[in-house]
Amino acid sequence: MRESVPSPATAAQLAAAAARRSKPHTCKDCGAHPETPCIQASDGRHLCAACAYIHRLRTRQQEAAAASRQAAEQAARLLADEHLLVLAVDYTPGEPTASGNPRPPAAARITAIDRDGTPVCDRTLRLTGPRTPGAPAHATDPAETTADPHRPAHRPHRPGLDRE
Numbered sequence: 001m002r003e004s005v006p007s008p009a010t011a012a013q014l015a016a017a018a019a020r021r022s023k024p025h026t027c028k029d030c031g032a033h034p035e036t037p038c039i040q041a042s043d044g045r046h047l048c049a050a051c052a053y054i055h056r057l058r059t060r061q062q063e064a065a066a067a068s069r070q071a072a073e074q075a076a077r078l079l080a081d082e083h084l085l086v087l088a089v090d091y092t093p094g095e096p097t098a099s100g101n102p103r104p105p106a107a108a109r110i111t112a113i114d115r116d117g118t119p120v121c122d123r124t125l126r127l128t129g130p131r132t133p134g135a136p137a138h139a140t141d142p143a144e145t146t147a148d149p150h151r152p153a154h155r156p157h158r159p160g161l162d163r164e
């Protein structure tokens with residue numbers, strides 16, 4: 001009398017294999033019968049690997065198109081505002097400490113243009129104390145209230161927007 005030889009697989013492996021067998025193996029999109037179980041897509045359909053990949057790409061395309069439309073609408077709203085100012089801040093990195101650790105930025109060049117592209121402000125502000133190295137020589141203290149030499153003379157003062 002012969003006895004059956006037990007499988008070397010663990011109970012967990014047998015359960016996983018049974019679960020794989022119960023998953024669908026027919027793609028709901030192209031009808032393929034892949035060896036591995038189909039992947040459940042975001043819309044709930046079970047798809048083969050290729051169709052699931054295509055589905056993810058199409059979903060990302062739709063999300064990117066929606067984001068692009070929102071960005072265009074936001075840009076149109078911003079450009080319609082007569083008080084629009086576009087700021088650019090370029091930081092001058094601080095010199096590292098003697099031990100090589102980085103310091104915070106030493107200065108910031110702040111450039112502002114209005115919606116027509118006319119420069120409104122171009123200043124370099126010192127962000128550290130006067131004895132801390134790294135800031136350009138022309139950097140000014142942010143607390144100083146001197147007039148901006150780069151401001152065009154014909155532009156009127158705009159309270160709340162100009163810093164003087």
Ligand SMILES: [Zn+2]
Pocket residue numbers: 027028029030031032047048049050051052
């Ligand atoms: Zn498919």
